[in-house]
Amino acid sequence: xxxxxxxxxxxxxxxxxxxxxxxxxxxxxxxxxxxxxxxxxxxxxxxxxxxxxxxxxxxxxxxxxxxxxxxxxxxxxxxxxxxxxxxxxxxxxxxxxxxxxxxxxxxxxxxxxxxxxxxxxxxxxxxxxxxxxxxxxxxxxxxxxxxxxxxxxxxxxxxxxxxxxxxxxxxxxxxxxxxxxxx
Numbered sequence: 001x002x003x004x005x006x007x008x009x010x011x012x013x014x015x016x017x018x019x020x021x022x023x024x025x026x027x028x029x030x031x032x033x034x035x036x037x038x039x040x041x042x043x044x045x046x047x048x049x050x051x052x053x054x055x056x057x058x059x060x061x062x063x064x065x066x067x068x069x070x071x072x073x074x075x076x077x078x079x080x081x082x083x084x085x086x087x088x089x090x091x092x093x094x095x096x097x098x099x100x101x102x103x104x105x106x107x108x109x110x111x112x113x114x115x116x117x118x119x120x121x122x123x124x125x126x127x128x129x130x131x132x133x134x135x136x137x138x139x140x141x142x143x144x145x146x147x148x149x150x151x152x153x154x155x156x157x158x159x160x161x162x163x164x165x166x167x168x169x170x171x172x173x174x175x176x177x178x179x180x181x182x183x
Contacts, residue, residue: 052076063119083120
């Protein structure tokens, strides 16, 4: 079993009923509200409901935004829209890093998560809240359900743990190297 799969499996016990947890001692669980990495869920006011006429079919359609939707839905305010173009979203703030992929560092967006609902999508999974995660400018993991998103988070957490260990090693090795060079 790969390290990635092993790390992803760590999210499963937190979702099990309490009766099963004692059967899995030593398997870590999801962070709790007291964890320093936890982020409170912030929901906007009550969801809005919209009715519009689909430009392609002529049908009248109604949908209710997901909680927390920040889209103004300007495209349907007139009462006319293409149903496939209607979606709700909420996203994280942009974080950029100076990434050098062409010989010159450039500030690129990394790890931007967008929660979406595409209420009229032909695929049922897209009609439910899901996450599209932009790993780096225009490189996406799309359509992540809660379990898929947890797998990504746990994979990244595993990599962050490795990076923290490497950082600690870098501090020690660099200090030793500096002493060696100065001697």
